[in-house]
Amino acid sequence: MAPAPPRTRQWLPYTAAVTAGLLVIAGAFVLVRQRDADAGRADCTTKLEVNSSTEKAALLVELAERYNSSDRSFDGGCAQVHVSGLTSGKATEALAAGWSGTGLPEPQVWLPTSSLWTGQLRLLDRSAGRALQTPDQYPSIANSPLVIAMPQPKGELVRRRGPLGWGEVLGLSGRDGWAGFGRPEWGRFTFGKDNPNLSTSGLAATIATYYAAVNRSSDLTRSDLADPKVTGFVRRIEANVSHYSDDVVDLLRNLAEADLAGGGAGTEDMSAIVMQEELVHLYNEGGLSPRQQGEERGRRPNVPLVAVYPKEGTFNLDHPFVVLPSADEGQRAAAADFLAFLTEDDQQQSFARLGFRDHERRAAAGLLASVGAEPAGGLTYFEPPDPMVVEAMLDGWSTLRKKANILIALDTSGSMEAAVGERTRFQVASAAAAKGLALLNAEDRVGLWSFSSETKRSSAPYREEVRLGALDQKRINSRIADLHVEGGTALYATVRAARQHVLERYDPARINAVVVLTDGKNEYSQDNNLAQLLADVALDPDRPVKVFCIAFDRESDFATLNRIAKVSSGKAFDATDPATIDEAFVKLVSSF
Structure with missing residues (x-):
């Protein structure tokens, strides 16, 4: 066998x-x-x-x-x-x-x-x-094809261009941004997709990209995956990813919240999202909008999404x-x-x-009215590749995906000495960080800061432990093991400085991000202005530096961390139950 x-x-x-x-x-x-x-x-x-x-x-x-x-x-x-x-x-x-x-x-x-x-x-x-x-x-009980979803003004502009392929929408357009579509004021073109290691829709999106690269709808082979033209096509598309998501539904909920609040910087760097057609409908109908108590659905968004169906075809999730x-x-x-x-x-x-489409892939009239008409003559569907080809594809994707430029800020305040079972909070967090580092790509750039407040050991609330550069997992783990825990939590000062540090070393070919792990809330009186911090770290669509936070233990101020993450178009992960911190780190790493 x-x-x-x-x-x-x-x-x-x-x-x-x-x-x-x-x-x-x-x-x-x-x-x-x-x-x-x-x-x-x-x-x-x-x-x-x-x-x-x-x-x-x-x-x-x-x-x-x-x-x-x-x-x-x-x-x-x-x-x-x-x-x-x-x-x-x-x-x-x-x-x-x-x-x-x-x-x-x-x-x-x-x-x-x-x-x-x-x-x-x-x-x-x-x-x-x-x-x-x-x-x-x-047999299927329902179906949902993969689409490129865009806010209505952008989606309608793309659709008016006539049939366009995956590369024309997600790849080539990234060189000049929206200027290539006659709208330079819309800036650069980036898109969101789920990490294919974690998500069915993310995996389907990756498969669809490979099929578009070979210009076929079936019989994808391992030799296709090794073709330089194919890998170049996939790499060009991945280069336009804003960041990878562990759950596109969270991303859509944030988009709906910003839309209903009148817009917001948290979504401005993302022109499109690759996802199931079903979710476009659910978003447009208010199914992912904030809800009042007792409501089945929230308000419909002010700016709906439009589904774009690439001309080569698409992948179907067949349930x-x-x-x-x-x-x-x-x-x-x-x-x-x-x-x-x-x-x-x-x-x-x-x-x-x-x-959903029905068990025979037919779309109800209400669905197409909600998401946009499908191409004349219907959709072309890609056949699922052999499972062995899927595995080889995932192996190859790790080298083709967009690389990251990440600064990790690890809380070393005195509260990290508190016990979690037979270990301290710091020991649990350190072990989770080591597991997370092991899942990063060897070509990622990673740095490490520690932060607490001024102590006898340091006159600054944050300290560079490992310079931002080529990933050296062994060195980072060793440095974490040697860290001393004391002082308060200088959260705001550290987030601001870390974001500025990455901005000064910004790499447009990478996902640029700050990762903050903390068990507490801001305790630093010299920098206690949250409104100013939110303004300082708000997303710059031209040079996005996103802040990702893990709230560790129940004393963490998750609500504030979530606000910081959202305004930068990042994400906060709730590990206030320390038993979930490993899961939170895996989810976080899936963003890179």
């Missing part, structure tokens, strides 16, 4: 630390549980456990309850369906490990976001020498219905009946209200 490629074992644990699917309908969750089954179905002896990817899990819970309260029967019997939700990456790993450690019932039916995950599970099963759990192709080998004969019959139920008009309309 052929061994699995090394990447397979590396990639899935990486995704297991974060959200691999998109968290849309019921907010930011990883696990979803259906309430206890209706007592009215107690006569049904067949129990069917279904596990769904999280972006549609809340809807599947609703549809399962609708199914359970119906009078459906098959083969003289009936079934109770129970739905739980887990991100596609976590579910893939759990199925490969015998479904241990999830705390959820073992499923007989699996509903991941994409058939890409069934391919990854096949690789893991082959590697373990066991029978394949997902050997076949599977397969997978019956697993764990299903017995009765459960297989129940699964067939539940699949038939999900593809009936009433249930398909429920998917359509959330922006």
